[in-house]
Structure formats: structure tokens, C-alpha cells
Amino acid sequence: GKNIPVALHNNHLLFSFTPFPSPSTFHPQIKARTEEGAEEDVMATGELNPNHYPARRAAQVVQHYLNTRYGSPFRLIGVQTVHSGNAEDVADxxxxxxxxxxVNDIITNVGLSFFSFSFNHNTCSAELFFPKGKGQQPPEVKASHEGLLKIDIKAQEEALYQKYKTNQTLMSAQYLPDSHGHIEPDMKPFWHLGILASSFIMLNESTENTLYNVAQVANITQLVGEIIHWKMLFTWSPAEGVKVVQMKRLPHRHEREKSPKTN
Structure with a gap:
């Protein structure tokens, strides 16, 4: 057996968001606003008016879902028009x-075609389901639209990644956009990244009573990607291969620095 320290590094750019003090903050890291419709509209059943809240709320949830799948600092999906919709109760x-x-790409304002969300699996399809029960449960969404990938942004993504991966100074920004709605051009990808990241939160928090949009990223800070150290005890033989006997994650660097020195 060998007792070997192992270092693992996740090759991603790390960012943190900090809170914006506002009573409308729905997550401790991203400020957002909601628009509430009349309570009686929430339970509308059958054919929906595309311009009313029930259809708009459902479409907004689909938008969040598509951004979690296809979003990028250089691609954000927005609902352009709700053409029709219907809702029905599923037992209890x-x-x-x-x-x-x-939908369209918000960044380039390129329309990404009209498509149908239905149960016809021969077309681009989606299922949007709001579960009932004790406690809030996230909606279930199944949707795809490969046309969203036709806009080639690989070169832009790679350039942004390499710039901040090799940058000697970690980036930091506040209030995207500012109180006048202004964002510096080189900060726009991080505003888009904030919307993309918050889409996971908004998707998870959405109900039939909510209509979430990101209002502002209060603070975004690039973090140092610390190497994670592990200590492992394992055996190896040609017949049985590798078998891990023990593995232990070692303290983070800042935790080791705070620990009292012992002999």
C-alpha cells in the first residue's frame, strides 16, 4: 500500500456574487424583482390568453430553463412572443x-425561430409542470431547441476564458448595471454571466405566482482556484487493479494557516 498526497484542480474560472441590500432580494447573492398578478389568474385552466400572467409566467420559467442549458456570457435566451398556451390540472x-x-438571443437580438412546446416528441418540445405538495418544489421543465446553438460563440468564449485565466489581477466589479443603467463594454459578459448564473436560482424558485427577472448584479469577484489536497491509501496489483483503502481531504490552505503549530 502507498500513502500518497493527491492534488486535484478544477480547471474553471471561479466567481462569487455578493448581496445587494433590498427587500426584493430572493437569493443571498443576486438581487431580483418579481411581478405579481391577480391571484385568481394563477389557476386559469384551459386555453390561456398569451398576454396574461399565467402564460407569461410559464414562458418565463421556460426562458430560465433554456438559459441554464444554452446560456453563455455571449448568448442569452429571451422570450420574444407567447403565441398560445393552455393549462390543466393533473389530478392532485x-x-x-x-x-x-x-425566442431570440438577447445579446445579438437575432430571432431563433418560432417553435412549439408540446408533447409531440417529433418536434422541439417541452413539458412544464408545477408540482403541488408540502413545501415549495421547483417546476419540472423538459425543453430543447438546437437552433439556439447555431450562433457560433466559441471564439468569444475562449478569448474571455483565456484572458481572465491568465490575468495577473483578479477581476472585480460592482453594480451591473449602475443606477443609470450603464455597463462598461468589457463588463457586459459578466452582467450576462450574472443573469445566466441566476437563471438556475430563478428556475428553482419559480412558482405559478412568480415572474422573476434579474435587476442587478451588486458585486462579482473572481476567486483564486485553490488546489484541493487529498491523502489516499491505496493498493495496486495486476490482478485486482487499484483499490482505495482510505482517503482523507486535507484542510484548505487558510485553515492550515490558522491551525496552531504542534510538535
Whole structure:
């Protein structure tokens, strides 16, 4: 057996968001605002008016979902038009929605075609389901639209990644956008990144009573990607291969520095 220290490094750029003091903050790291419709509209069943809250709320949830799948600092999906929709109760388990809508890339303002959200799996399809039960549960969304990938942004993504991966000074910014709605051009990818990151939160927190949008990124800071150290005890033989006997994650560097020295 060999007792070997192992260092693992996750080759990603690390960022943290800090809170913006506001009563409308729905997550400790991203400030967002919600728009509330009349309570009686929430439980609308059957064909929906595309301009009313039930259809708009459902479409917004689909937007969050598509951004979690296809979003980038250089690609953000927005709902352009809700064309039609319907809702129905599913026994006592929840409610499902079907929508027809069109979306566009918010950054380039390029339309990404009209497509249908339905249960027809021969087309681009999605299922939007709000479960009922004790405690809040995130909605279930199944959607895809490969047309969202036709805009080639690989070169832009790689350039941004390499710039901040090799930058000697870690980036930091506050208030994107500022109180006048202004964002410096070189900070726009990080504003988009904030929207993208918050899409995971907004998707998880969405209900039939919410309509989430990101209002502002209060602070974004690039973090140092610390190497994680492990100590492992393992055996190896040609017949049995590698077998791990013990593994222990060693303290972070700052934890080791705070620990009292012992003989």
C-alpha cells in the first residue's frame, strides 16, 4: 500500500456574487424583482390568453430553463412572443402547461425561430409542470431547441476564458448595471454571466405566482482556484487493479494557516 498526497484542480474560472441590500432580494447573492398578478389568474385552466400572467409566467420559467442549458456570457435566451398556451390540472399532483412561443438571443437580438412546446416528441418540445405538495418544489421543465446553438460563440468564449485565466489581477466589479443603467463594454459578459448564473436560482424558485427577472448584479469577484489536497491509501496489483483503502481531504490552505503549530 502507498500513502500518497493527491492534488486535484478544477480547471474553471471561479466567481462569487455578493448581496445587494433590498427587500426584493430572493437569493443571498443576486438581487431580483418579481411581478405579481391577480391571484385568481394563477389557476386559469384551459386555453390561456398569451398576454396574461399565467402564460407569461410559464414562458418565463421556460426562458430560465433554456438559459441554464444554452446560456453563455455571449448568448442569452429571451422570450420574444407567447403565441398560445393552455393549462390543466393533473389530478392532485400539480398543473401542466403547454405553450407556443418564439425566442431570440438577447445579446445579438437575432430571432431563433418560432417553435412549439408540446408533447409531440417529433418536434422541439417541452413539458412544464408545477408540482403541488408540502413545501415549495421547483417546476419540472423538459425543453430543447438546437437552433439556439447555431450562433457560433466559441471564439468569444475562449478569448474571455483565456484572458481572465491568465490575468495577473483578479477581476472585480460592482453594480451591473449602475443606477443609470450603464455597463462598461468589457463588463457586459459578466452582467450576462450574472443573469445566466441566476437563471438556475430563478428556475428553482419559480412558482405559478412568480415572474422573476434579474435587476442587478451588486458585486462579482473572481476567486483564486485553490488546489484541493487529498491523502489516499491505496493498493495496486495486476490482478485486482487499484483499490482505495482510505482517503482523507486535507484542510484548505487558510485553515492550515490558522491551525496552531504542534510538535
Amino acid at each position: 399532483s400539480g398543473r401542466k402547461y403547454q405553450l407556443e412561443l418564439s
